Amino acid sequence: MIARDLFEEKKELRALVRDFTTKEIVPHLSQWERDGEIPRELHEKAAAIGLLAIGFSDGDLLDSVVLTEEIIQAGGSSGVIAALFTHGIAVPHIWQSGNEDLIERFAKPAIRGEKIGSLAVTEPGAGSDVASIRTKAVRDGDHYVVNGSKTFITSGCRADFVTTAVRTGGDGYQGISLLVVEDGFTRRRLDKMGWHCSDTAELHFDDVRVPARNLVGEENAGFVQIMRQFQVERITMAVEAYATAQRALDLTAEWVRNRETFGKPLVKRQVVSHKLAEMAQRIDLARTYAREVAVRVHRGEDVITEVCFAKNAAVDACSFAVDAAVQLHGGMGYMRESEVERHYRDARILGIGGGASEVMTELAARRLGFA
Incomplete structure (x- = not known):
């Protein structure tokens, strides 16, 4: 079964996450942006339907990929994911240590949203x-x-x-x-x-x-623990990047179909339709590769080099897509009320966090024997 099938078959999980995002995140996201944080109640609500347990007591990395894709593509953001699923980088070391005392005092309460x-x-x-x-x-x-x-x-x-x-x-x-x-x-x-x-x-x-x-x-022994988890964190950020890019493309395609200038929709202009096609091409290539690498990470394969490639490729696709989205939205793309403006700002961290793009390239070069 190819990687695409492994992800597309998770229809029930996608529906659950999309419904949660639409009801519990999207209506409040602008206010949370002004507040500078999400409420603790959101952790409790996410835990109540099992989302915080994915990757730990329930589900696996592939489920986490679907979770990330759907939150962003349903109108959430990578910022929400960073805040709501911080336990995804804080807890794995504890969980994998097998220390029941630490698991009971820290890991399980985090998974329960407490x-x-x-x-x-x-x-x-x-x-x-x-x-x-x-x-x-x-x-x-x-x-x-x-x-x-x-x-x-x-x-x-x-x-x-x-x-x-x-x-x-x-x-x-x-x-x-x-x-x-x-x-x-x-x-x-x-x-x-x-x-x-x-x-x-x-x-x-x-x-x-x-x-x-x-x-x-x-x-x-902490260095090895940290490095082991970096692979999951980096592939997750790759998912955030291509999912953000896809959301930016979806919003932009709708905008240019409805926006008329000089008597016809923007999408009818070749320079616009070609830009959309290039966005779609870059996104699909990044998504296909990152998903394949995620499957190999899930299987426990040594894919450090490929994770570096996946993250950098997805970040590049995202940078191109969010910039094009703002440009094609025109003045509205520069306004805080525009969702693409948020994605434009949020996307900038993806090439820095979890290992900067330059570090990913250097690591890949060393692994390939080029440095």
Whole structure:
């Protein structure tokens, strides 16, 4: 069965997600953008119909792909996904550790919509270079004492717990661990170009005492845990990119069919119809490839290079599509009341988050023996 069939057959899930998005997200999204965050009640509502459990106690990566596609293509946004499904990057390390205590205290409450989790890896001086993080955790009896800072932390303002990358050993990747921090740190809200409904924070740890039982996995084994989950995060961002591009195309096609200039619809002008065709071509190529790679990730194959290609290709398609969408909407495309304006802003982070496009290219080059 080809990848397309694996995704298209999930009709019931698509219908469920589309209905949820139409009723619970779309009518409120503009207000959440102004508020700077989504309400906790949305987590509870999503959990009640099983959406937060997808990829954990229910469903798998392929279901997560469908979930992401449908939220965006039903009128949601990548910003909503970042805020509502932050547990998708905060919880996997805990879930896979098999530590029942951590799973009961953090993972399951997040899946039930009772707690909000964040993942804190990036630092002011260490973004994609995870091996260079400097936030330290020193063992002191039954606790670790944590000092340092994290930045660009999604849901960091609302988080009840933060799965935090800390240095428990020497320099380099071998000295990194993951520690769940619940309180004792300070937060500063950050303002962003896009993803306005997804709160983002800078976190400061000043002699924060964290119980040693909050260690995720083995000490100094955090780098491998982080890298393993990066593949899922990156393929998910590729999905967000091509889904956003498709939504931008759908909105634009409707607009140019209904908008008349000089006596005929815009779509009847060759320069416009050709632009739509190019958008569709780039989107379909990115979607087809990314879905195929998602299937291979799901199967546990070593596809690090292909994940890099998928993310970059989808981001490129998205950048082209949202720019064309705003242009073809004309002045309305520049207005906040226009959905394509939101997608234009939100899309910019997709080539930065989860590993910048340049980092993806460098990683692929190394894997291919070119660098």
